[in-house]
Amino acid sequence: MALLQISEPGxxxxxxxxxxxxxIDLGTTNSLVATVRNGVAVVLNDHEGHPLLxxxxxxxxxxxxxxxxxxxxxxxxxxxxxxxxxxxxxRGIRDVAHIENCPYDFVDAPGxxxxxxxxxxxxxxxxxxxxxxxxxxxxxxALIGNSGMELVGAVVTVPAYFDDAQRQATKDAARxxxxxxxxxxxxxxxxAIAYGLDNAAEGVYAIYDLGGGTFDISILRLSRGVxxxxxxxxxxxxGGDDFDHRLYCWxxxxxxxxxxxxxxxxxxxxxxxxxxxxxxxxxxxxITATLSTGQFIDLTVRQxxxxxxxxxxxxxxxxxxxxxxxxxxxxxxxxxxxxMVGGATRMPHVQQAVGELFRQVPLNNLDPDKVVALGAAxxxxxxxxxxxxxxxxxxxxxxxxxxxxxxxGGLVEKILPRNSTIPVARAxxxxxFKDGQTAMSMHVVQGDRDLVADCRSLARFELRGIPPMAxxxxxxxxxxxxxxxxxxxxxxxxxxxxxxxxxxxxxxxGLTDDQITQMxxxxxxxxxxxxxxxxxxxxxxxxxxxxEASESALREDADLLCAEEIExxxxxxxxxxxxxxxxxxxxxxQQVERVNRVTGPFATRRMDRSVKRALTGRNVASxxx
Amino acid sequence: MPVTLTERAAKxxxxxxxxxxxxxxxRLGVRTSGCSGLAYKLEFADAVNPEDVLFESNGVKVIxxxxxxxxxxxxxxxxxxxxxxxxxxxxxxxxxxxCGCGESFTx
Numbered sequence: 265m266a267l268l269q270i271s272e273p274g275x276x277x278x279x280x281x282x283x284x285x286x287x288i289d290l291g292t293t294n295s296l297v298a299t300v301r302n303g304v305a306v307v308l309n310d311h312e313g314h315p316l317l318x319x320x321x322x323x324x325x326x327x328x329x330x331x332x333x334x335x336x337x338x339x340x341x342x343x344x345x346x347x348x349x350x351x352x353x354x355r356g357i358r359d360v361a362h363i364e365n366c367p368y369d370f371v372d373a374p375g376x377x378x379x380x381x382x383x384x385x386x387x388x389x390x391x392x393x394x395x396x397x398x399x400x401x402x403x404x405x406a407l408i409g410n411s412g413m414e415l416v417g418a419v420v421t422v423p424a425y426f427d428d429a430q431r432q433a434t435k436d437a438a439r440x441x442x443x444x445x446x447x448x449x450x451x452x453x454x455x456a457i458a459y460g461l462d463n464a465a466e467g468v469y470a471i472y473d474l475g476g477g478t479f480d481i482s483i484l485r486l487s488r489g490v491x492x493x494x495x496x497x498x499x500x501x502x503g504g505d506d507f508d509h510r511l512y513c514w515x516x517x518x519x520x521x522x523x524x525x526x527x528x529x530x531x532x533x534x535x536x537x538x539x540x541x542x543x544x545x546x547x548x549x550x551i552t553a554t555l556s557t558g559q560f561i562d563l564t565v566r567q568x569x570x571x572x573x574x575x576x577x578x579x580x581x582x583x584x585x586x587x588x589x590x591x592x593x594x595x596x597x598x599x600x601x602x603x604m605v606g607g608a609t610r611m612p613h614v615q616q617a618v619g620e621l622f623r624q625v626p627l628n629n630l631d632p633d634k635v636v637a638l639g640a641a642x643x644x645x646x647x648x649x650x651x652x653x654x655x656x657x658x659x660x661x662x663x664x665x666x667x668x669x670x671x672x673g674g675l676v677e678k679i680l681p682r683n684s685t686i687p688v689a690r691a692x693x694x695x696x697f698k699d700g701q702t703a704m705s706m707h708v709v710q711g712d713r714d715l716v717a718d719c720r721s722l723a724r725f726e727l728r729g730i731p732p733m734a735x736x737x738x739x740x741x742x743x744x745x746x747x748x749x750x751x752x753x754x755x756x757x758x759x760x761x762x763x764x765x766x767x768x769x770x771x772x773x774g775l776t777d778d779q780i781t782q783m784x785x786x787x788x789x790x791x792x793x794x795x796x797x798x799x800x801x802x803x804x805x806x807x808x809x810x811x812e813a814s815e816s817a818l819r820e821d822a823d824l825l826c827a828e829e830i831e832x833x834x835x836x837x838x839x840x841x842x843x844x845x846x847x848x849x850x851x852x853x854q855q856v857e858r859v860n861r862v863t864g865p866f867a868t869r870r871m872d873r874s875v876k877r878a879l880t881g882r883n884v885a886s887x888x889x
Numbered sequence: 890m891p892v893t894l895t896e897r898a899a900k901x902x903x904x905x906x907x908x909x910x911x912x913x914x915x916r917l918g919v920r921t922s923g924c925s926g927l928a929y930k931l932e933f934a935d936a937v938n939p940e941d942v943l944f945e946s947n948g949v950k951v952i953x954x955x956x957x958x959x960x961x962x963x964x965x966x967x968x969x970x971x972x973x974x975x976x977x978x979x980x981x982x983x984x985x986x987x988c989g990c991g992e993s994f995t996x
Contacts, residue, residue, distance in 0.1 A: 268931050268977045270905060270915065 285446060285648035286403045287454070287640025288420045290392065290434065292350040292503060293476025293607070295319050296634060297399040297418075298641035299406075305458070305638040305645075308406045316633060317402075319476075321346045321394045323383035330398040342367040342530040344381045348505060349395075351477050352377055352388040353437075354429035362509065367526030376433065389437045396420075396441035417444035419644040421636050423478040424450040424496040427710075428722065428751060428769055435749065446647040448749040451475075452482035453493060454639030455605045458630060467600030468494070470589075472618050472626065473636075474581060475606035477503040481585045483592040483599075495591035497584040502577065504540075504608035510574050511536040511565070515551055519561050528555045543567050544610050571613040578617045585621060602626040607633050663688075667722075667744055667752060670707035672697055672808075673801035674716045679744045682712055689745040696740075698812065700732040704740060708754050708769065714794035715801070722769050727756045729763040735809075796849070803852040807844040810856050811837055814863055817870060824869045836862050890963035890982075891944045892917055892951050898968040898977060899947030906933065906949075913937060914950030917966065918957035927960060929979055959983075 286299045286308075294316040298307045307315045314332070322334035322345040329337065338345040346368065351360055357372040369380040378385045404415055420438050422431055431448055438445045452471035459469070471482040480498040512533050516524070524532070535551050542549040548566040555561065589596065602618060604626045609615065618626050630638070663686055668678040671694070679692055696704065704727045711719030730738050739759040746752050755766035814837055822830060840855045894902065894915075906912050914937075918930040934952045937943065942958055944951040953961065965980040 268929060268979070270902070270931050270933055270977070273916065273932050273935055 284415050285641075285644035286399075286415065286418045287449075287637050287642070287644045288396065288399055288418050288438075288443075289451070289454070289637035289640060290350065290396065290420055290422075290437075291319055291475055291636075292348050292478060292505065293319055294633065295395050295399060296637035297403050298634070298637040299403065300641050300645040305641045307634050307637055308402055310402055317395065317398060319347070319349065319395050321349065321391045323381040323386065326383075328383065328394055330394050339527065339531050339534065342526045343369060344383075345530075346379060346381075346386070346391045348477055349388050349391040351501070352379075353392065354427070354431075354433035355388070365509070365529065367529060376429075389433050389440060392434070392437035393440035396438055396443060400441055400443055415444075416648050417446040417644065419447050419449050419454075419640045419647065420445055421449050421451045421454050421640050423473075423475075423498065423500065424452055424480045424482055424493075425478065425498045425500045431749060431751060435751075445749075446644055449640055449643055450480075450482070450493070450496070451636045452480050452496070452603075452605065453484070454637075454643065455603055455635045456482075456484045456486070457639035457642050458635045459601075459603050459627065459639075468592075468594060468598055470585070470599050470602045470622065471605060472581070472585065472602055472609065473498075473605035474608040474614060475503050476608070477501070477505050479503060479581050479584070481581070481588045483588050483594065494594070495588045497588035497591065499580060499584055502580055504537075504606070506577055507540055507574050507608065507611070508533055508537045510577065511540055511551075511570065514565070514569075514573055515561065515563060518563055519559075521555075521559075521561075525556050528553075528557075531555070532561075539565060540570070540611075543570050544612060574613075578614055581614075582617060582621055585618075596622055599624075603635070604628045604632050605635050663746055665710050665720075666712050667708070667710055667746070668719075669694075669742055669754075670709060670716045673805040675798060675801050675805075676709055676711070676714055676716055676719055678712075679742065680746065684746075686746045689743060691741050691743040694740045694742055695736050696730065696733065696738045697735055697809070699735050699816070701735065701738070702730045702732055703728045704730060704756070706742065706754065706756055706765070706767075708752070708767065714798045718794075722752070723754065723767045725754075725756075725765055725767040727758065727763065727765040729761065730758045731761050735813075800847055800849040800852075803849040803856065804844050806856050807840050807852050810859055811840060811844075814859065817863075817866065821866075821870050821873065824873065825866060829866070833859075833862055833866065891946070892953055892961060892963070893944065893946040893965050894949055894951065895965060895967045896947050898966045899949045901968045901977075902949050909933060911935060914943075914952050915966075916952045916954075917961060917964070918954050919960045929961075930957070931977060 284299065286297050287305075289296045296307050296315055296317065298305055309315050310317065310331075317331045318335045320331065320334040320338065322329040322337040322341065324337060324341050324344045334345055338347065354376055356375070357363060357370055357377045360377070363370070371378040371380055371385055373387070376387055376389070378387045379391070400415070418438065420434060420443075422434050426434070434448060435445055452473050455471050455473065456469060466486050469484050469486065471480070471484060473480040473482075478498065478500055479502040480496065482496045483494045485492045485494055515532055515536060531553050535553050539549045539551050543565070546567070548564055551561065551563045551565060553561045589599070599622055602622045602624065604615065604618070609618075609626075609628070609632050615626055615628070663680060663682060663684050666678045666682040667680040668676045671677045677692070679690055680688060694704075706725050706727060707716065707721065708723045709716055709719040710722050713719050727740065730740070740756055741759060742754065742756045744752065744754050752769040753766065754769070755764060757764040814833065818830065818833065825833070836855070836859045840852070840859055843852045843855050902915050906914075912933040912935055914934045916930070916932045916934040919927045920930050934950075937952055938954070940955050942953045942955060944953070960983055961979070961981055963982045967978045967980060969976070969978050
């Protein structure tokens with residue numbers, strides 16, 4: 265432990281010079297950049313005064329366009345105009361919902377899919393980097409133009425549900441865009457910062473974030489100036505885009521269309537989105553389009569119809585919301601306020617449904633599109649060291665799924681339980697299973713089930729060079745550390761020799777979108793099965809250990825036993841082997857105890873012999889027969 | 890749970906304050922960053938803010954801001970010498986893990 269010295273007041277934090285930092289909301293549909301100016305968080309607009317940068321990148325005619333110009337190309341060049349790229353971050357082709365509706369030429373690369381464009385094959389990381397680059401330029405022009413100062417870094421937000429692969433991909437994209445990532449921040453937490461500071465009210469809040477492509481619900485507690493995330497839940501594949509898609513399907517059905525070209529699909533999706541936005545304020549709207557086939561479409565959709573066709577999408581947000589409340593151990597009436605985030609929460613029927621669930625009117629006095637970026641800017645300001653020391657606030661985030669390690673029998677030993685606040689480090693000691701074992705294979709898994717087979721494999725590594733010892737004598741300390749960005753590092757260290765091995769989870773890109781939700785659901789539904797499976801595996805491992813030990817003893821010291829005794833032990837071992845292959849853990853346990861009894865006298869005799877050997881030492885001649 | 894100083898620590902703090910010629914006491918706190926997430930703050934205090942929590946231990950005024958308090962409640966500050974190095978040590982009952990350097994920790 266370091267020895268600390270006393271500092272002058274205020275000097276133990278970063279220098280007082282104001283450093284420029286921005287918060288970036290890298291959204292599925294739109295992205296924003298914000299900063300703190302004169303103590304107030306503001307979103308930086310582009311030259312035309314628009315705060316939102318459409319998250320659209322177009323590769324065509326030898327140049328890259330981002331934002332509105334790219335969006336304009338979407339209808340005529342959909343194959344080279346990448347929209348909602350966030351859905352593909354850290355994902356393989358099979359993981360993306362509705363991929364058949366995307367007009368892109370996908371290439372399934374190991375880890376993460378790629379998109380073939382006229383400018384070459386692009387990964388989602390590269391496409392996202394173009395968006396981030398545009399935001400960086402905007403920030404530099406707005407901030408640095410008049411002050412001559414440098415941009416020190418950015419806080420980039422991600423959905424609470426992003427797994428390690430997606431977080432890593434986001435970080436990579438920011439680096440590629442030339443941004444120094446101060447921290448990745450969960451979007452709902454950023455929203456809480458924006459609201460928490462403005463309203464400075466203590467209590468429990470629910471953050472309902474229905475963005476373009478993701479839904480997140482977070483339960484946060486604000487107390488004594490500290491934010492704590494109590495629970496998170498959501499759906500990584502549900503957002504405003506799905507409402508567009510419903511309306512698009514309705515149009516296709518009403519107009520009796522089939523086999524649309526990619527261009528027509530794009531045109532209709534844009535029309536659907538515009539209609540959806542209009543329906544938030546109008547009782548009805550018209551959808552008109554001329555297709556490439558020459559067919560003219562002119563339909564009128566009423567607000568009530570739209571609400572009806574998307575009712576089950578709204579319902580899909582309420583189930584995870586209830587689950588998050590249950591996770592946090594809270595009743596609906598304990599929630600002091602509900603914060604609405606994301607453009608899709610402007611839809612009146614969404615507000616209404618959320619209001620009904622929480623029995624209160626949701627908070628929406630900040631622009632739901634800007635809330636996340638504003639909170640990120642405030643956090644960036646703190647991380648850049650611009651706040652005076654006493655005025656700093658602490659921020660606690662959680663890990664969405666438990667992290668653990670595989671132990672004998674394919675069981676999971678959870679090291680960091682789900683909803684642990686991060687950053688966090690926790691260590692646990694393990695030992696060897698066999699005599700003389702010199703290596704140990706570490707398998708890092710993510711999930712809340714008891715068997716490795718039901719969890720997600722994150723990484724494997726080996727600890728070699730363990731000095732040969734009796735089974736159970738080695739002490740191997742395994743440390744799990746999750747940094748403030750939610751990225752995991754695991755290390756293992758053998759105590760006596762100091763040999764060490766570690767892995768940073770550079771996760772295998774490509775977990776299916778619904779998998780996290782599914783994994784959580786399974787862990788609740790299979791809780792009982794898991795208890796039995798664990799008991800069985802534990803007894804099987806115990807049986808295996810018993811058989812191993814007995815046979816090794818028989819090989820070494822069979823001469824201590826008479827033929828009859830050997831026969832008895834072998835018979836009991838055979839029974840144990842047979843029971844271990846079945847599924848009755850109680851029977852295995854009984855038989856293990858039986859073998860233990862039968863081999864008891866044998867063990868005593870072996871002990872006597874080894875004691876005698878030890879006493880004898882090298883001086884055999886001095887001891888008489 | 891109060892924040893306290895060992896007699897040895899208090900003696901050193903008093904003498905440092907005397908040498909410095911000003912200051913009302915010692916300010917203890919935490920801040921984000923550091924390899925395990927949170928880091929200790931150990932400063933001379935020239936002023937007490939209205940929201941601060943005050944303790945008195947072995948004749949030294951200990952000042953803690955309310956945001957830091959939950960992380961360091963019950964902490965005892967000690968003074969130690971290790972080889973040629975000497976300085977203060979936090980004995981914090983709240984911590985679950987700390988990094989090798991001991992300057993940061995998690996609760």
